[in-house]
Amino acid sequence: MPLLIVAFGIVALLILIMFFKLNTFVSLIIVSFGVSLALGIPLDNIVKTIESGLGGTLGHLALIFGLGAMLGKLLSDSGGAQRIAMTLVNKFGEKNIQWAVVTASFIIGIALFFEVGLVLLIPIIFAISRELKVSILYLGIPMGAALSVTHGFLPPHPGPTAIAGELGANLGHVLMYGLIVSIPTVIIAGPLFTKVAKKLVPEAFTKTGDIRSLGEQKEFKLEDTPGFGISVFTALLPVILMSIGTIITLLQKTIGFPENALLRGIEFIGNADVSMLISLLVAVYTMGLARKIPIKNVMESCATAISNIGMMLLIIGGGGAFKQVLIDGGVGDYVAELFQGTSLSPILLAWIIAAILRVSLGSATVAALTTTGLVLPMLGQSDVNLALVVLATGAGSVIASHVNDAGFWMFKEYFGLSMKETFATWTLLETIISVVGLGVILLLSVVI
Structure with missing residues (x-):
């Protein structure tokens, strides 16, 4: 019965978003109330449940997410991201252009959220395509793979950061294991998959695309942008500090040397919140003040970044509210009982549930957060590595992007593809990331 109620709730969510065109956050809150009533949560506890889910999720995420958005915006507005991309393109040369795009997109993708990275990099991809006379899709698939992998597996992106907070996983471990998972996944889903896609839909590689909807892009002369070294350092500083x-x-745990002030200081700096704050302050200097940009302009970039993520934060909070309803309504405990005594790994179960919800709901973040509400009660019975459960949930949540996902339509329109071509490139690309990611995670679970 609880699973049936959840299924009806998910169907209701789809109807509200797709047919009634309601805002995703509003739809999540409506469904959260409806599912609460259906699960028999007492009336005087329903509002508390929704508030605690929303507040608990955003309480952990808002600081990292907000600081990360500001860091990415400073990197973008200063021309640092363009410097990284163009320098790597020039260094790798025409023959290895795909690897240049993958490397640049991966570095930029760590600092910038998926949609921001896409909007920033696509004009650069189109410019390189014209100059080298190569297909935009030939460059677009590696770019999309790198951005999607960083979005699904690496903090400070909202999905892995939020899941880690909900499951109580160490964010530094998620980052380190996420990097191990990301590298082979990007290689397979990017340059290698491009060869397969070219055989599946060769006509897609003749399309010229259309980026007029992106509006006028800020263009920089390369000599007016920050240096390559300082741009890469600024983009990767959160990763360096957390690592x-x-x-x-x-x-310390392995060798067993005693705790001291130096170790406590390093651990403090390595905390995700502190790492992001330090990185932002460094970016304010390297991407702004050091280049004689007035502090007022730098702060305007930061303010714009926050205003751009306001609705996304609310949607993530709504996903957290729905997750809490599933926990307080006993659905998570029901799933735990259902799989009690089973040999199915929590890693695999998290991936399966996240994958089903992703295909149903479209939103990777909402699918991931809902999954945590279902698998959390199971984790007490298992000694599974929580960081790997976080990554498996992230892998499941990116699978099979299709018509209910905004990323599907963005990729289709920017690259001028038909529906069939988009399914054969973007949808398949996301599925490869999900399956290869799961495979690497399961291998890690054997050795960790």
Whole structure:
């Protein structure tokens, strides 16, 4: 019965979003109330449940998400992202242009959220395509793969960050294992998959695309942008700080040397919130003040970044509210009982549930957050590595992007593809990321 109620709730969510065109956040809150009533949560507890789910999710996520958005915006507005992309293109040369695009997109994708990275990189991809006379899709698939992988697996992106918070996983471990998962996944889903896609839909590689909807893009002369080294350092600083903190903590546990003030200081700096704050302050200097940009202009970029993510934060909060309803309504416990004694790994179960919800709902973040509400009660019975469960949930949540996902339509329109071509490129690309990611995660679970 609880699973039937959840199924009806998901169908209701689809109807509200797709047929009645209601805002996703509003739809999530309506469905959360409806499912609460159906699950028998007492009337005086329903509002508390929804508020605690929304607040608990945003309480952990808002700081990292907000600081990350500002960092990405400063990198974009200063021309730092363009410097990274163009320098790598020039270094790799025409023959290895796909690997240049993959590397640039991966570095930029760590600092910028998926939609922002897409909007920033597509004009650069089109410019390179014209100059080298190569297909835009030949460059677009590796770019999409790199951006999607960083979005699905690496903090400070909202999905992995939110899931880690809900499951109580160490964000540094998620980042380190996420990098291990990301590299082979990007290679397979990017340059290697392009060869397959070219055989599946060769006509798609003749399309010229259309980016007029992106509006006028800010263009920089390369000499007016920050240096390549400082741009890469600024983009990767959160990763560097969190990785150092995680490695030191792991070494301390392995070798067993005593706690001291230096170790506590390194662990403090390696905390995700602190790492993001330090990185933002460095970006304010390297991408702004050091280049004689007035602090007022730098702060305007930061303010714009926050205003752009307001609705996304609410949607994530709505996903957290729905997740809490599933937990307080006993659905998670019901799923735990259902799989009690089963040999099915929580990693695999998290991936399966997230994949089903992703195909149903479209939103990777909402699918991931809803999955945590269903698998969380199971984790108490298992000694599974929580960071790997986070990554498996992220992998499941990116599978099979189709007509109910905004990313599907963005890719289709920008690259001028037909529906069939979009399914054979973008949808298949996302599915490869999900399946290859799961495969690497399961291999890691054997050795960790």
